Amino acid sequence: xxxxxxxxxxxxxxxxxxxxxxxxxxxxxxxxxxxxxxxxxxxxxxxxxxxxxxxxxxxxxxxxxxxxxxxxxxxxxxxxxxxxxxxxxxxxxxxxxxxxxxxxxxxxxxxxxxxxxxxxxxxxxxxxxxxxxxxxxxxxxxxxxxxxxxxxxxxxxxxxxxxxxxxxxxxxxxxxxxxxxxxxxxxxxxxxxxxxxxxxxxxxxxxxxxxxxxxxxxxxxxxxxxxxxxxxxxxxxxxxxxxxxxxxxxxxxxxxxxxxxxxxxxxxxxxxxxxxxxxxxxxxxxxxxxxxxxxxxxxxxxxxxxxxxxxxxxxxxxxxxxxxxxxxxxxxxxxxxxxxxxxxxxxxxxxxx
Amino acid sequence: xxxxxxxxxxxxxxxxxxxxxxxxxxxxxxxxxxxxxxxxxxxxxxxxxxxxxxxxxxxxxxxxxxxxxxxxxxxxxxxxxxxxxxxxxxxxxxxxxxxxxxxxxxxxxxxxxxxxxxxxxxxxxxxxxxxxxxxxxxxxxxxxxxxxxxxxxxxxxxxxxxxxxxxxxxxxxxxxxxxxxxxxxxxxxxxxxxxxxxxxxxxxxxxxxxxxxxxxxxxxxxxxxxxxxxxxxxxxxxxxxxxxxxxxxxxxxxxxxxxxxxxxxxxxxxxxxxxxxxxxxxxxxxxxxxxxxxxxxxxxxxxxxxxxxxxxxxxxxxxxxxxxxxxxxxxxxxxxxxxxx
Amino acid sequence: xxxxxxxxxxxxxxxxxxxxxxxxxxxxxxxxxxxxxxxxxxxxxxxxxxxxxxxxxxxxxxxxxxxxxxxxxxxxxxxxxxxxxxxxxxxxxxxxxxxxxxxxxxxxxxxxxxxxxxxxxxxxxxxxxxxxxxxxxxxxxxxxxxxxxxxxxxxxxxxxxxxxxxxxxxxxxxxxxxxxxxxxxxxxxxxxxxxxxxxxxxxxxxxxxxxxxxxxxxxxxxxxxxxxxxxxxxxxxxxxxxxxxxxx
Numbered sequence: 038x039x040x041x042x043x044x045x046x047x048x049x050x051x052x053x054x055x056x057x058x059x060x061x062x063x064x065x066x067x068x069x070x071x072x073x074x075x076x077x078x079x080x081x082x083x084x085x086x087x088x089x090x091x092x093x094x095x096x097x098x099x100x101x102x103x104x105x106x107x108x109x110x111x112x113x114x115x116x117x118x119x120x121x122x123x124x125x126x127x128x129x130x131x132x133x134x135x136x137x138x139x140x141x142x143x144x145x146x147x148x149x150x151x152x153x154x155x156x157x158x159x160x161x162x163x164x165x166x167x168x169x170x171x172x173x174x175x176x177x178x179x180x181x182x183x184x185x186x187x188x189x190x191x192x193x194x195x196x197x198x199x200x201x202x203x204x205x206x207x208x209x210x211x212x213x214x215x216x217x218x219x220x221x222x223x224x225x226x227x228x229x230x231x232x233x234x235x236x237x238x239x240x241x242x243x244x245x246x247x248x249x250x251x252x253x254x255x256x257x258x259x260x261x262x263x264x265x266x267x268x269x270x271x272x273x274x275x276x277x278x279x280x281x282x283x284x285x286x287x288x289x290x291x292x293x294x295x296x297x298x299x300x301x302x303x304x305x306x307x308x309x310x311x312x313x314x315x316x317x318x319x320x321x322x323x324x325x326x327x328x329x330x331x332x333x334x335x336x337x338x339x340x341x342x343x344x345x346x347x348x349x350x351x352x353x354x355x356x357x358x359x360x361x362x363x364x365x366x367x368x369x370x371x372x373x374x375x376x377x378x379x380x381x382x383x384x385x386x387x388x389x390x
Numbered sequence: 391x392x393x394x395x396x397x398x399x400x401x402x403x404x405x406x407x408x409x410x411x412x413x414x415x416x417x418x419x420x421x422x423x424x425x426x427x428x429x430x431x432x433x434x435x436x437x438x439x440x441x442x443x444x445x446x447x448x449x450x451x452x453x454x455x456x457x458x459x460x461x462x463x464x465x466x467x468x469x470x471x472x473x474x475x476x477x478x479x480x481x482x483x484x485x486x487x488x489x490x491x492x493x494x495x496x497x498x499x500x501x502x503x504x505x506x507x508x509x510x511x512x513x514x515x516x517x518x519x520x521x522x523x524x525x526x527x528x529x530x531x532x533x534x535x536x537x538x539x540x541x542x543x544x545x546x547x548x549x550x551x552x553x554x555x556x557x558x559x560x561x562x563x564x565x566x567x568x569x570x571x572x573x574x575x576x577x578x579x580x581x582x583x584x585x586x587x588x589x590x591x592x593x594x595x596x597x598x599x600x601x602x603x604x605x606x607x608x609x610x611x612x613x614x615x616x617x618x619x620x621x622x623x624x625x626x627x628x629x630x631x632x633x634x635x636x637x638x639x640x641x642x643x644x645x646x647x648x649x650x651x652x653x654x655x656x657x658x659x660x661x662x663x664x665x666x667x668x669x670x671x672x673x674x675x676x677x678x679x680x681x682x683x684x685x686x687x688x689x690x691x692x693x694x695x696x697x698x699x700x701x702x703x704x705x706x707x708x709x710x711x712x713x714x715x716x717x718x719x720x721x722x723x724x725x726x727x728x729x730x731x
Numbered sequence: 732x733x734x735x736x737x738x739x740x741x742x743x744x745x746x747x748x749x750x751x752x753x754x755x756x757x758x759x760x761x762x763x764x765x766x767x768x769x770x771x772x773x774x775x776x777x778x779x780x781x782x783x784x785x786x787x788x789x790x791x792x793x794x795x796x797x798x799x800x801x802x803x804x805x806x807x808x809x810x811x812x813x814x815x816x817x818x819x820x821x822x823x824x825x826x827x828x829x830x831x832x833x834x835x836x837x838x839x840x841x842x843x844x845x846x847x848x849x850x851x852x853x854x855x856x857x858x859x860x861x862x863x864x865x866x867x868x869x870x871x872x873x874x875x876x877x878x879x880x881x882x883x884x885x886x887x888x889x890x891x892x893x894x895x896x897x898x899x900x901x902x903x904x905x906x907x908x909x910x911x912x913x914x915x916x917x918x919x920x921x922x923x924x925x926x927x928x929x930x931x932x933x934x935x936x937x938x939x940x941x942x943x944x945x946x947x948x949x950x951x952x953x954x955x956x957x958x959x960x961x962x963x964x965x966x967x968x969x970x971x972x973x974x975x976x977x978x979x
Contacts, residue, residue: 404782409834412840416839442922457934470832
């Protein structure tokens, strides 16, 4: 398979801070490559370099076998576009937003109308042309940003945490769009994520990143199969825990993940395991309620992150769990830091990696 | 080239267009302009508006009249920003000629100053001559219970104008030291034109020195209610003259016009012509019930008494209307001016 | 007794206002000539100020360089310059005995336009710089990743700051049309060529022609209120179009 982009020994320094250290990476044409790692691991920087928005401090970047230099950087940008983690929109209509890149490329008007229409169709926003972009919901806005990038039909599409701030419904929609774009437009996609589950199902390949370096690349099967070598890097991703599993008399698996937290899972396994519970599968409540879910833990809110329509909370029950609720629920429950809460999830939600 | 660099070039070009456009327009498309610097007391009566209309209807020149005080008018001329001045201060005119800035002085008109004040005349100056009146005013002022400076009974122009110099010379004639008088708590100085000063005097029911023309207009239009209490005194004579600015003074160069000497002299000749003199003398007679100005040319030519003597005594320089060394051609203007005045 | 005087005074004022309104309605050419000149000179000054100030505002908001804070502070201070001081400085410069005297611009409309432009440029720069700085810095990266060149990126930023940019222009025009000191000193208030609303009001008041002065004052206030109404209305329109789900 052809290599569409390559980083050779790329180091990026911001002042004295090293964002990327001696990174080597090849991106194959037509693939979906996921950069998986915690916040601050250098994913965004790497994407910006592939988008030609940043220059490496050391090392070289190649695109379609041509070396990227100061002189051709601007032209290269025409072939690669990036969608940022925090949605950025022009203060105008959806149409003008999506058409911007095409206008800049001096595309004829008729073609612009057509391509904008198809891009909006692809993201499920047909007919949104005249709506004002900034007045849409969070999920719709992110899709506008996607449509804007897709309309350009670049060879390379870079996505920084495309579903991080979305509710489950929109997140699923976006994942489908990504798959479709790759399949039908044959666009090479590199996406950054810290969502294990997403990394397992969507990309062709994964590159594990931490502290500005790539520790390993491979297919999802290879990566998640080789657990033992990467336990350390996994543990710092959200809702991923390393623990000791044992099967109880009544057939359920209990996994001790430390600090007296025992998680019940339906999958049968023994010994050292890595488990992952998706934030969407966790229910947050103020009081203990009785349900069929096997896992109930009491803890304190230690971190709150606001993402528009959803609020992400980190709850410490002995181990930190990331939970996602709607803004409305957050307000109704009157939560703040140090609020005492309960988290509940089913045994079937515990995924063994 | 970056966007902002392009914008700066556009900005500079636009500025150049504005400046160059103005210069080109003034030079090639607009009428010739004559800058007349004059006093507010002349301008505020509206006389100059009438003269401007009349002159521009028969001459292809655009009159640009700038009214400030006599002192400023002279400064304008020295800077080269005026072609002719119309002022009424003998001492300043004399210095102007002696310093070599002006030529061809002609006395155009005269009227009288008047000391005006509140109708009830608390200082009792009605019927007195100027000197006596001032003495009464000082006495009244010094007798006031309120010496804090909140009560003002005399308002001065204080602006280096012809009227102001007249006021200063009157104080001197009455035997007072002007500096001391101007520091009295009841003495106020506005530093503005005649109209503004009249407004202030009216508001404070105080006395002030005014030229008859401006006073009559303001009184007739019921802007003020002060009365003219003294006006029959020869020491209150007010003489207006026109002086052309000497064209070859160094400050007088610009890339598109020199001092407009020719038009200045045309204007002066127009002012002394019999028709204009008639206009000046008749100005405002119907509206105000009395004349605001008297044309001076006939009076001097025919030696009408007693006015001619008054004017010669008050406004001639070394016996001349315009001493020969300050004349520049145009001898026909000075046929009677032989130094025996 | 004093009550009667108050009533009489008010009647006088009312009479004056009525006469002024009559003058306005009658289309008196002197009046409208003055109005036209005011609008023309101040409008041109606002345009010039925009041309001079936009590149400077862009530099101050988008680029980093040494002494940037000092220069910003410098322009901010200039906003408060007393107009008579500026008028005096310009008078000395444009007078035939001054450094730019050879251009012969004193007492011409050009002097007023240039003078008012100098006066309002600091305001324009200050507001525009704030407006541009308020734009999300990621817009620059966004434009770039969509293929924009340096110039196109700068234009995109300006467009995002459009509200503030327009506000800066209106504020400049307002300041220009309402000022007296500069226009009086460098324009000379010459009837028919350099007299504008503010300077004419001052002359007519000094002369006692109060009907004309009041009429001009009313016109000036109408303009200033009118402009502010337009600004508010356009803002409201934008809000309405954003709030409402406009038809596809």
